[in-house]
Amino acid sequence: MKYAMAIRENLSAIQSSFQSIFKERDDEIRGALLGIVSGEHVLFLGPPGTAKTYLAYTICKSIEGGTFYYYLLTRFTTPDEIFGPLSLKALEQDEFRRNIDGYLPTAHIALLDEIFKANSSILNSLLTILNERKFHNGKNILDVPLLSVFGASNELPEEDENLEALYDRFLFRYSIDYIQDEKNFFEYLTGSSDGFTPSTTLSVQDINAxxxxxQELPVDPDVLDSILALRKELWSMDIHISDRRWKKILHVLKVAAAANGDASVNRTMLPLLQHMLWIVPDQREQIRKRILDVAVSGGIDTYQLGGEVSDFDKISRSVQYSYDPGQKLPQVVTCKNCNDTFGTVWDLISHSEKNPSHKYYTNSNWQTYNATDTLRSLGMKPNTIDHSKYKMLIREYNEILEKKNRLKQSLDSETEDLKNHLNQNIWISRRDVDEILLRYEEKIRDLYTIEEKMANIEKSIEYRHKS
Structure with missing residues (x-):
């Protein structure tokens, strides 16, 4: 346990030291570290001069004993420049083998600048290294020590360039812009990052631990439910995420929770998905908002639920019932078959629907009738619309009521847990924490409004439900 907490403290210290130098790069810093720890690759997409290369290079310094490889790709880059030159001694023996020392196959962390300039001559070997951590060197298949590759690019690949597989290998994706806040920009101008070295490091042994x-960490059921719901929503938005990415995403959540010292993957890890699900930058914000919403109360949309309540209220006001269900009977009605007594129309009708063969009588009339004739004998006149419409309305109301109760139960149960988990989560930025907590408060207020509307609806239709 002490060892796990030490790793968590190291990761937190590394993040803090980087945030003091790299302004407005909190998400990128956390994602870069998590990419290395989980063994996934990270893409930095943005214009020149946004510190993409320097961030990747200095992140490597946080790994104890890590070797770094950097190369700027062009369309004319040859395999020799990435994987090493051919061995002349091997050629003398009719063997095709490369001298890989100092090249990508021997690196722990690599930055490939202008990654989408990779041509077909290096693409297959690159994909094998990225996905399988294998390199085919002549007759030998070598295991490479690669922890993570950082890809940097000014633009996304074109659809007709056959680079979809390469793009899909980068699980973490960040669209980086120039510094926006003037205070941060001023600190950047007047500060110095030359020779920056993180104050704390992480060993490969720590990463393996x-x-x-x-691998053994359980995933909370509501996290899996949320992932399935998000997958369906993305499909409806015509955003199709490969099965391989979903599998890797779940692995990342487990690694993040393990590094955070959690006993399971809880819902506060879901905000990490915002950096792994978008395909083009225009999708980022919409996906982000939905994911942050899912992190609160399972993602029940209070705006939509409030709309359903309002729509139900309008419909209920326009429906005429066969009898006023909440109306009290002028006399007590008794069931001849089971001796149950009833004081309202709804009690009597509910009983008769469950027991259609039963007969009823009143204190003033001992003759027995079915429920409808009993009401007539009491001088109660039905409306023209059949009672079945009321039953349909009640079923719809019960569905809304069940959804509202789930929301209330979820919000009540996570009052303290949500804040504690968020504040202890080293992978979630302060911006996301504040927005999630704000969304939580908004849902609490929405719930009060919804409950007030539903109470008024029940009062207006004098609804009584007896199970």
Whole structure:
């Protein structure tokens, strides 16, 4: 346990030291570290001069004993420049083998600048290294020590460039812009990052320990439910995420929870998905808002639920019932078959629907009738619309009521847990934490409004439900 907490403290210290130098890069810093720890690749997409290369290079310094490889790709880059030159000694023996020392196959962390300039001559070997951590060197298949590759690009690949597989290998994606806040920009101008070295490091042994712990970590059921719901929503938005990415995403959540010292993957890890689900930058904000909403109360949309309540109220006011269900009977009605007594129309009709063969009588009339004739004998006149419409309305109301109760139960149960989990989560930015907590408060207010509307609806139709 102490070892796990030490790793968590190291990761938190690394993040803090980077945030003091790299302004407005909180998400990128956390994602870069998590990418390394989980063994996934990270894409920085943005214009030149946004510190993409320097961030990746200095992140490597946080890994104890890590070797770094950097190369700027062009369309004319050859395999020799990435994987190493051919061995002349091997050629003398009719063997095709490369001298890989100092090249990508021997690196722990690599930055490939202008990654989408990779041509077909290097693409297949690159994909194998990225996905399988294998390199085919002549007759030998070598295991590479690669922890993570950082890809940097000014633009996305064109659809007709056959780079979809390469793009899909980068699980974490960040669209980086120039510094926006004037205070941050001023600190950047007047500060110095030359020779920056993180104050704390993480060893490969630490990384392996986290990954081993992550394999056994359970995932909370509501996290899996949320992932399935998000997958359906993305489909409806015509955003199709490969099965491989979903599998890797779940692995990342488990690694993140393990590194955070959690006993399971809880819902506060879901905001990490915002950096792994978008395909083009225009989708980012919409996906982000939905994911942050899912992190609160399972993602029940209070705006939509409030709309359903309002629509139901309008419909209920326009429906005429066969009898006023909440109206009190002028006399007590008794069931001849089971001796049950009834004081309202709804009690009597509900009983008769469950027991259609039963007969009823009143204190003033001992003759027995069915429920409808009993009401007539009491001088109660039905409306023209059949009672079945009322039953349909009640079923619809019960569905809304069940959804509202789920929302209330979820909000009540996570009052303290949500704040504690968020504040202890080293992978979630302060911006996301504040927005999630704000969304939580908004849902609490929405719930009060919904409950007030539903109470008025029940009062207006004098609804009584007896199970």
């Amino acid at each position: 986290i990954r081993k712990k992550a």
